[in-house]
Amino acid sequence: MSRGSPDRPPRVGRIPRRSLSLRLSGTFIALLIAAAIPVGYLFDRGRTEAISHSHLEHMERQAERAADEVTGMIERLRSDVRFLAGTPPIRGIRRALDGGGIDLQGSSSLQQWQERLHQLFLAFAKAKPHYVRLCFVDIRDQGVELARVERDPDARDERPDDCVQPALDLPHGPASPMQADKVYLSRLSPRQAPGQAHTPVTSLLVAATPIQGPGGRRLGALLVEMDLHQALARACATADAAESLYVLDENDHLLLHPDAQRPLPANLDTGEPRKVVVMRPWDPQDPQLQLRFVVTDASHRPEQMEGFIRRDSVLGMAALLALAIGLVIWTVHRETASLRTLAVAAQDIADGDYSAPLPLTDSGEVGSLARAFRDMASEVQKRERALAELNRDLEQRVRERTTELKRQHDLQGSILENVADGILVTDARGRFLLWNARAIQLIGAPPVDMAAEEWASSYGIFKDESGELLTTEALPLMRAIRGESSDNLELFLRHPEQAQGRWIEVTARPLRDAAGATTGAVAILVDSTEKRRLHERLQAHRKKLIEIGRLMLGSEIASMTAHQLSQPLAAISNYATAAVRMYENGNLSAEDLQAALTRIEQLSNDCGTILDRLRERIRRREPEQVLFNVGTAVSACLDSLRDRLLIQGVAVQQAGSGGTLPEILGDPIALEHALVQLVSNALDAMEERPNGQHKLSVKTDFARESDSIMIEIGDTGPGIDSAIAGRLFEAWETSKPDALGIGLSVAQTIVATFGGEIRTQPAAAGGAVFRVALPVTRGQQA
Numbered sequence: 031m032s033r034g035s036p037d038r039p040p041r042v043g044r045i046p047r048r049s050l051s052l053r054l055s056g057t058f059i060a061l062l063i064a065a066a067i068p069v070g071y072l073f074d075r076g077r078t079e080a081i082s083h084s085h086l087e088h089m090e091r092q093a094e095r096a097a098d099e100v101t102g103m104i105e106r107l108r109s110d111v112r113f114l115a116g117t118p119p120i121r122g123i124r125r126a127l128d129g130g131g132i133d134l135q136g137s138s139s140l141q142q143w144q145e146r147l148h149q150l151f152l153a154f155a156k157a158k159p160h161y162v163r164l165c166f167v168d169i170r171d172q173g174v175e176l177a178r179v180e181r182d183p184d185a186r187d188e189r190p191d192d193c194v195q196p197a198l199d200l201p202h203g204p205a206s207p208m209q210a211d212k213v214y215l216s217r218l219s220p221r222q223a224p225g226q227a228h229t230p231v232t233s234l235l236v237a238a239t240p241i242q243g244p245g246g247r248r249l250g251a252l253l254v255e256m257d258l259h260q261a262l263a264r265a266c267a268t269a270d271a272a273e274s275l276y277v278l279d280e281n282d283h284l285l286l287h288p289d290a291q292r293p294l295p296a297n298l299d300t301g302e303p304r305k306v307v308v309m310r311p312w313d314p315q316d317p318q319l320q321l322r323f324v325v326t327d328a329s330h331r332p333e334q335m336e337g338f339i340r341r342d343s344v345l346g347m348a349a350l351l352a353l354a355i356g357l358v359i360w361t362v363h364r365e366t367a368s369l370r371t372l373a374v375a376a377q378d379i380a381d382g383d384y385s386a387p388l389p390l391t392d393s394g395e396v397g398s399l400a401r402a403f404r405d406m407a408s409e410v411q412k413r414e415r416a417l418a419e420l421n422r423d424l425e426q427r428v429r430e431r432t433t434e435l436k437r438q439h440d441l442q443g444s445i446l447e448n449v450a451d452g453i454l455v456t457d458a459r460g461r462f463l464l465w466n467a468r469a470i471q472l473i474g475a476p477p478v479d480m481a482a483e484e485w486a487s488s489y490g491i492f493k494d495e496s497g498e499l500l501t502t503e504a505l506p507l508m509r510a511i512r513g514e515s516s517d518n519l520e521l522f523l524r525h526p527e528q529a530q531g532r533w534i535e536v537t538a539r540p541l542r543d544a545a546g547a548t549t550g551a552v553a554i555l556v557d558s559t560e561k562r563r564l565h566e567r568l569q570a571h572r573k574k575l576i577e578i579g580r581l582m583l584g585s586e587i588a589s590m591t592a593h594q595l596s597q598p599l600a601a602i603s604n605y606a607t608a609a610v611r612m613y614e615n616g617n618l619s620a621e622d623l624q625a626a627l628t629r630i631e632q633l634s635n636d637c638g639t640i641l642d643r644l645r646e647r648i649r650r651r652e653p654e655q656v657l658f659n660v661g662t663a664v665s666a667c668l669d670s671l672r673d674r675l676l677i678q679g680v681a682v683q684q685a686g687s688g689g690t691l692p693e694i695l696g697d698p699i700a701l702e703h704a705l706v707q708l709v710s711n712a713l714d715a716m717e718e719r720p721n722g723q724h725k726l727s728v729k730t731d732f733a734r735e736s737d738s739i740m741i742e743i744g745d746t747g748p749g750i751d752s753a754i755a756g757r758l759f760e761a762w763e764t765s766k767p768d769a770l771g772i773g774l775s776v777a778q779t780i781v782a783t784f785g786g787e788i789r790t791q792p793a794a795a796g797g798a799v800f801r802v803a804l805p806v807t808r809g810q811q812a
Contacts (some may be wrong), residue, residue, distance in 0.1 A: 055359075062354045063616075065090060089273060089325045093308040096266070096275055097323045103160070103261040104235065104312050108213040111237045111254050115211075118449055120166070120241060120252065127168060128243040129248065137561035138450070144176050149448050152177035152660035159439035160260040162234070165253045166241075175478055177352065213239045215313045218258065218279050233258035233285045261288040276324040285321070377399075379407055450637070452555030455541075458548055474525025474533060474554045482508055490524040490531065503598060506538035510551030513540050520558060532559040568618050595641075598633040600620060605630050658690055660696040660739050660804065661730055664696075667705040668728065678724055686730030691739055691805050696784050701804075704780040707773040708743050708788075715747025715798070732806075738786070741802040750790060750798050758790065 116119065122143035126133040131140045151164040166177045216236035235258050266275045266288055277286035309324045372386070376399075381656070386407075388400045425644030446453060450797040452469030454477065456462050462477035470476045473489055480488060485507075486499045493500055502508055506516040516538040524531025535558045543551040603625040609626045612618035668675070668682065675682060709726070716724045727744040750758060778788050786804040793799050 056781050064350060075366045085678045087305040088306070089327060092273060092275070092325045093306050093325045096277075096325075097262050097308050097310040097321070098320060100112055100258070100261045100277070100323075101310055103256070103258075103264075104215070107235065107237050107254060107256050108215070108314075110154070111213045111252060112211075112237050114150070114164075114254070115239050115241065115252050117147075117445070119143050119150055119177075119450060122450075123147060123166065124241050124243060124249055126276065126479055127170070128247075134140060134561065136503065137556075137558060137564070140176075146176040146448070146450055148179065148218060149446065151177060151439065153444040153448060155179050155181055156677050157437055157444065160257050161254055162257045163253075163255040165255075166250060167253065168250045170250075200804070210240055210242045213237050214315060217319075218283070218285065233262065258285070259510075260429060273325055273327045276326070276432040278322040278324070280319050280321075288466065318327065376403060379403055414513055443798060454507065454553045455550060456511065456553065457550040457554075458511060460508070460511060463755055472532070472557055473523065474528050488526075490526055490528075492524065492531075494522050496532070506536045507551050507553050510538035510540045510553065511548060514540050521563075534558060595637055598636045602630050602633045605633075655695055655697065658695040660701070660741065661686060661695055663698050663702045664705060664728060664730055666702050667709060670702075670706060671709055673712070675726070678713060678714065678717065679721055680713065680724040680726050683725065683727045684729075685727075691730060691732055694739065694784065694804055694806055700780050701784065704777040704802075705741070705743075708775040708802070710799075711773060712743055712745035712798075715745050718748070719746060733803075736803070739806060740798060741804070743802075744799040746792050746793070746795065746797040749792055749796065759788065 046711050074371065080105070099341060104786065111159040121140055122133050123140060125135055126140035126143055133139070133143060150393060151812055154164060155161055164178070165175060168174045212671050214237070215536075216234075216238075218235060234255060235253045236253055238251050239251045240248055241252060243249050262277055262285060266286060274288045275286065276284065278284055278290070306325045310323065311317045311320045350614045354640045360378070374386045388404055446464075446466045452467050452472045452523060453464070453466050455464035460482040461479055461561045474487065482505070483502045485491060485505060486502065491500045491505065494517060500521060506521075507520050509516055516536060519536045521534050521536055522531055523534050535556040537551055537556075538551055538553040540548045541552055543549050609618060609623060664684075664686075668684070709728075712726055716726075723746055725746045727742070729740075729742040731740050731742075732738075733740050736738045758776050774788075781788055781802055781804070784804050786802060788802070789801045791799050791801070
């Protein structure tokens with residue numbers, strides 16, 4: 031039918047399709063223009079705030095990560111100091127310092143323990159490059175360094191070379207009491223003025239812990255100095271390329287500058303929004319000491335608002351309006367095409383292709399669906415990017431943690447191989463899991479898997495040198511597996527393939543899990559062969575000294591008998607001779623005869639008293655353990671040497687607590703003999719002094735802090751010869767040509783039987799002072 035056919039009704043009064051489409055499009059366009067301005071404004075503000083908030087959260091995560099890195103390294107420094115303070119070399123040095131240079135428990139000298147500690151420090155410095163110095167100081171003697179390892183001594187300019195000065199800078203240094211088992215940190219020492227930056231930035235941190243003896247007396251200090259610059263550099267590495275990380279201490283000293291060539295930004299201490307600050311305490315002893323981590327981003331700065339809406343937003347709105355107008359016209363004519371496009375895009379998004387094109391329309395259900403899909407795709411993309419970034423961060427942390435665990439494992443292996451004692455570890459079934467080279471050396475062969483019943487016969491584990499094997503139930507490791515602990519159990523090991531055996535002290539402990547169930551056992555093996563041989567030689571030497579002391583006592587008694595009886599016998603002879611001559615001359619009256627006989631009788635009684643006292647000393651051959659007062663023994667000593675004191679003209683100054691002293695348990699005659707040796711030595715030293723300069727002081731006192739009775743014997747002689755000062759109490763050592771040199775050795779041996787000791791020191795006015803310390807136990811106090 032043609033267009034002009036009469037069968038088609040006329041189109042009069044109907045709006046043409048094109049005109050209706052244009053009017054609908056115009057209406058939509060007017061509505062879009064009316065809504066564009068508020069929508070654009072809200073969109074502009076929302077987009078700016080969202081970008082700013084997201085970026086600030088990212089910067090805050092970077093600051094927290096940097097703070098965690100730095101504080102983590104400081105905590106690991108404190109943990110390492112606690113670990114080193116509990117190692118065997120430190121304990122050995124502590125026992126050696128407290129024992130006068132010899133560690134009797136570990137059968138090692140102070141020098142040997144120093145060498146072991148030096149090796150341990152070397153291994154620690156190799157495993158931890160950021161530790162620039164490890165040092166152990168004997169604080170009792172002007173801070174003598176016993177062991178020290180320093181990574182780069184040439185780079186330590188403008189700092190003291192000794193290890194004591196860093197400890198003086200601590201908040202709880204040697205001048206104030208430091209608690210044991212605690213680690214103290216020094217203040218940070220950045221080498222720059224406030225607000226300035228230098229390259230490289232050097233920030234040093236010293237961690238120290240006191241080392242105390244058994245009685246709580248401070249013996250030394252362990253110090254570890256860490257270059258904090260490495261921790262700060264690692265923290266700086268966590269920041270993005272567009273961001274800058276600054277680290278300041280509590281005094282606003284700049285510890286880290288990302289680029290020293292750039293000046294310090296002026297907005298670092300202002301309220302500029304492109305900055306994130308995280309405060310983090312780093313010293314548990316002083317929570318007010320905090321590090322400030324500042325992250326800035328100079329490259330990401332949203333443009334400031336220009337008028338009502340920013341220019342780029344206006345351009346965007348114009349573009350969106352033009353696009354919306356096109357979409358309105360296009361939607362009217364191609365509604366079905368938009369729906370097909372939207373369906374295809376929805377399927378692509380469901381398949382994971384978030385870049386699929388969506389219908390560019392802003393009206394109707396199609397536009398709502400398009401915007402919903404677009405927002406959904408944008409949100410999913412954002413979350414996927416965040417998830418990918420989080421995965422990369424986690425992978426980096428896993429790699430770093432794996433590297434740190436490997437370093438820790440290598441360090442523990444190095445320490446285990448350098449420990450001077452043998453270490454054995456088994457599981458709950460008695461299978462060997464871990465041992466070191468020292469354990470193989472002590473046992474004679476490496477541990478192999480075998481039944482516990484075969485250990486004693488296979489490795490030669492005996493009760494003693496008699497050859498009796500130790501039973502399986504009595505083995506320290508088996509007892510530890512059963513949950514029992516063993517301390518310093520002495521065994522004799524002689525492997526069947528070795529000709530000689532050795533004595534071993536074994537300390538075993540059970541290993542338990544978190545629930546308290548026994549999962550295995552660990553044993554520490556200490557070679558005590560030399561210690562046992564030394565103890566046997568010491569006992570033989572003491573026995574010999576006691577025999578010599580008995581000989582000296584007999585010689586002394588004979589000498590004293592001759593000396594003390596010579597005067598009264600000579601006087602008796604003189605009185606008798608005078609009486610005979612007076613009788614021969616006829617001048618002897620009854621009164622004179624009576625006076626002479628009375629005097630002879632008195633002198634005879636004196637001789638009897640002397641003989642009774644000497645007979646009492648000779649009669650008791652075996653020592654008698656009784657409670658007695660030390661002041662009585664001191665008085666008896668001075669009384670026995672009274673004649674010699676009068677002959678030499680010695681002025682005796684005796685002072686002390688007297689009867690208020692607590693009584694001690696022992697042989698009073700033996701203590702009197704030891705004091706006689708010390709006083710005689712003092713009188714011998716003053717023989718060559720002019721008359722009037724012979725002064726002897728004897729003091730007794732009770733020291734409550736050490737629970738000991740102190741006897742101090744001082745003289746005004748020439749003092750102790752420096753050539754024999756170190757061997758003064760050794761047998762046969764003397765500077766007198768006509769002396770045997772065993773008197774002081776015998777006195778030392780006798781005092782040792784009381785559990786005491788003798789020390790010497792120069793007197794203030796010249797001469798020497800001998801101090802005898804006799805311990806008093808609670809059960810022995812009167």
